[in-house]
Amino acid sequence: MARAFIASSVAFALLLATPNVVSAKPPDTWDNLIKVDSKRLKAVYLLPNADFRSYTKVILDPTQVAFKPNWQNDINDSSVGLANRVSDKQANQIATLARTGFEKAFAKAFGDAGYQVVTTPGPDVLRIVTAVLNLYIDAPDTGMSMATKYSAEAGQATVVVEVRDSQTNAVLGRAVDAQIAGDMAGMRTRASNTEDFKFLFEQWAKTSARGLGELKAMSPIDAEGQARTR
Numbered sequence: 394m395a396r397a398f399i400a401s402s403v404a405f406a407l408l409l410a411t412p413n414v415v416s417a418k419p420p421d422t423w424d425n426l427i428k429v430d431s432k433r434l435k436a437v438y439l440l441p442n443a444d445f446r447s448y449t450k451v452i453l454d455p456t457q458v459a460f461k462p463n464w465q466n467d468i469n470d471s472s473v474g475l476a477n478r479v480s481d482k483q484a485n486q487i488a489t490l491a492r493t494g495f496e497k498a499f500a501k502a503f504g505d506a507g508y509q510v511v512t513t514p515g516p517d518v519l520r521i522v523t524a525v526l527n528l529y530i531d532a533p534d535t536g537m538s539m540a541t542k543y544s545a546e547a548g549q550a551t552v553v554v555e556v557r558d559s560q561t562n563a564v565l566g567r568a569v570d571a572q573i574a575g576d577m578a579g580m581r582t583r584a585s586n587t588e589d590f591k592f593l594f595e596q597w598a599k600t601s602a603r604g605l606g607e608l609k610a611m612s613p614i615d616a617e618g619q620a621r622t623r
Contacts, residue, residue, distance in 0.1 A: 419569075426567055433600045434570040443565045444613040445605065448519040450509040452559055456495045457524040458488045464529050479533050487530060490587065491550075495525055495594045502598035506606060514559035519605070522555040525594075527571065530586060547575030547589035552597050556605070566608070570597065 419436040421428050426438035469478045479487075499521070500510055511518060530548040551571040557564050575589025608614070 423567060424564065426564065431568070433604070434568045436570070437566070437568045437604075439566045439608075439614055440564060442614060443608075445519070445565070445608040446612045447517050448508075448605070448609070450511045450515065450518045451503050452512060452514065452518055452520045453496065453499055453503070453510060454520065454522045456492050456499075457526075458492045458495075458528060459524070459526050460484065460488070461527040461529040468530075468533060483533070487533065488528070491525055491528060491590065491594075494587070494591055495523065495598075498591070498594040498598040499523065499601065502595070502602040503605075506602035508602070508605070516560060518559040519565075520557040520559040520562075521601075522557065524553040525550050526553060527551040533583075533586070545576070546573050547586045549573045550590070550593065554597075554601050568601070568604070572597075 419428060423438045426440055429437050429439050431437040465479050465481075465484050472478050503521075504510055514520070528548070528550045531546060549572065551569065553567065553569050555564060555567045572593055574593040575585065
């Protein structure tokens with residue numbers, strides 16, 4: 394499941410996000426899902442006739458993290474001196490930090506919203522699959538250089554959130570959004586980069602938890618992705 398999800402999401406995310414996070418028009422359908430209007434996220438897709446009312450618990454799958462293609466090479470090609478180059482070990486450390494920070498933000502947001510985070514499937518359990526793609530750190534702090542680094546922003550990333558029934562594994566919805574982190578020019582350090590991406594991840598997590606609440610209130614969803622008149 395994870396490989397198919399990531400392969401499909403990477404292709405979509407590359408279509409959606411450009412270096413300036415200016416997006417192409419998302420398609421009207423994605424797999425068996427239809428695009429619905431969203432004020433908070435770039436693209437949201439729902440399964441017609443989906444019903445979210447029974448879900449009071451969530452399983453949070455491990456988050457998949459992928460850098461923007463050629464990010465490490467781009468940074469190293471533009472670096473002055475070996476001390477500013479990003480090693481494979483450092484890239485892995487950045488990915489791990491992003492993964493743990495993202496997972497922590499989602500667990501807190503759904504817990505704060507009243508959902509119990511569990512590990513066992515059930516009729517009232519929604520499985521949430523997440524990925525952080527196109528992760529780009531503009532001025533990574535390698536800890537090996539004394540040079541001061543400045544950048545217009547900390548970087549950018551694309552998030553993909555997929556929700557599935559935990560028992561049938563049916564995909565009920567999927568959302569994609571691309572955002573800039575830390576969009577204020579200034580000196581970049583490991584601490585500032587971490588804080589800027591932490592804020593971005595928290596916003597995505599809160600939006601996702603709030604969105605599930607809205608879907609529960611709208612359910613059952615009709616064939617056009619709207620609240621069915623009850």
